[in-house]
Amino acid sequence: MTTMVKVAKLAGVSISTVSHVLNGTRHVGEETRQRVLKAIEETSYRQDALARAMRRSRTDSIGLIVSDGGEPAFAEMIRGVEETAAHQGITLLLANSAEDPDREARAVQTLLERRVDGIILARAAGSGAEALADFASQDTPLVLMDRLSDDPYDQVGVENRGPIRELVEHLVSQGHRRILLVAGDTRVATLQERHDEFTKAMAAAGIAPSDQLAVIAAAPAETDAGIQDALSSARPPTAVIACSTVLAAAALRRIQQRGLRMPEDIAFATFDGFAYADLFQPQLTTVRQPAFQVGTTAAELLTKRITDKLAEPSVVRLVPTIEYRASTGPKPAF
Amino acid sequence: MTTMVKVAKLAGVSISTVSHVLNGTRHVGEETRQRVLKAIEETSYRQDALARAMRRSRTDSIGLIVSDGGEPAFAEMIRGVEETAAHQGITLLLANSAEDPDREARAVQTLLERRVDGIILARAAGSGAEALADFASQDTPLVLMDRLSDDPYDQVGVENRGPIRELVEHLVSQGHRRILLVAGDTRVATLQERHDEFTKAMAAAGIAPSDQLAVIAAAPAETDAGIQDALSSARPPTAVIACSTVLAAAALRRIQQRGLRMPEDIAFATFDGFAYADLFQPQLTTVRQPAFQVGTTAAELLTKRITDKLAEPSVVRLVPTIEYRASTGPKPAF
DNA sequence: CTGAAAGCGCTTACAG
């Protein structure tokens, strides 16, 4: 492998000069500069980012830990983070916790060992406060993504409450009173927020608690059982709101299996649903998250934090759009 | 930040000993070992992977460059690579070329500068031979993923020809003769293989060339126009095969818009389609790629190559499964 | 069983 020593020798200069030509860190006589450039070319020298990073104690790399890289929304966030980072010459180290707090903790350690300049973390369901302990005690910047908390860090996610409230109001305005929320694992902050706001919005609409149906469960089998119970009960819901893509799929399967027509027999809406919700029949009412933008924003918050470690943490909530389609009947008037 | 020097001082040993305790590289007296461990604990020392990598000229990291991180299939491959790498204590550096050969070339340079132990590359459409030049001239291992070529590298992708042939035969056996292949950008190796085999299978089935319809186009708008032309022609196809998720979405939109019923008016099958093809109505016949496994296999090939640079390159083709559903009418007998 | 020291490939004051 070629190093700066070889380049310097060939160009007849010191390695200082090679370094300065490479990084533009001080003026170098034009003729000398050209000799160095030519030597770099001839030796096909490539800078060693590791040695450079060690000397500068800055790696120009960031770490991203997602809780489920398979989910379409997370795939988009990853893209957003990568794109913003790449634009700034920053390399992305990616880890997937697969909703396992232990894997999450190990990923944090690995990234810290690799001296990333900062970390973006979408926490795993059930990840406790310990996960963040390492950040409090040292100064690697941290940005919380998607799944937010009360901790004093920069954070970016979506506004979960508004869309749920609007969805409830829309359904109620069409005469629905008995509504089922497929909430899933409410240890996940986003799902917790959606469930909480559902309860509030239903109460605000004057719906009796006995008509506020919810399936809360961590395991897919439990979720499925909950959905079946609700659909086959003596007084089944007339509308369903699913809180994520997997939950929507689970609910749709059972709805289709029972031969229920949407929206005649049952109205259906989903948070963060399918990539091609308009190809379903009927087309599905969907709360669409700006996932890519969540990613770009996370990367921007992190690079800002890296250059200014003392600023107040900021919490950004991006606003999803609700795409009303046939599965919830006629669109709202506005 | 704590370094080994501080730990050594506290434990009253040399940094050699600390290093050996950390890595288990030579025997250390039990009492001494305990003292070192305690010192590490007390100082909350964390090994510096950068310094370690520089000394060992091995980073325990690999690079992955995908052509489109947003595509569900690629998201799965990324998951597969990450999981296998993490299991072996290897960190993943991720880059997205977004089908841009220039970005791909830059990503290769960046990863090489970071001295990754090897690179997995899913080439961008239109990426030429130059992209691989850097690998031929030096010894960073390379594995080609998904989009294969004739170059002498380890490769892993799926068997594209068999499924297309089977699909054609199935449709022909049901009386279809005029079949439209939505092939997309045939500069992409996978799409080229699918198109090529389509032509062969149709010819083998005795279908006249004039009934072998194909939409070949790089831009989405062109693709859409091609689909419309085909569907609105005097002799429209009675069956459609789409070669990717985006192509399937484009075709389905136009089919639905024209009010065509599947499979009565037109049969439909797609390669590598939607995550929830069973929720569509009618359910969609889909060639499902083992994308996650493509990722894990790529990572395995790479780590093998890293430990043995001289072995013959191996090319792995994983076999997709065809899920026959209502959109192509009655299932085949076998 | 353990330590002193060279060196991985850079950046960056310091000096002229």
Next chain:
DNA sequence: CTGAAAGCGCTTACAG
């Protein structure tokens, strides 16, 4: 306008 040299935090022969 340029160079000599220290040092980033480790690993690993070499020596005892």
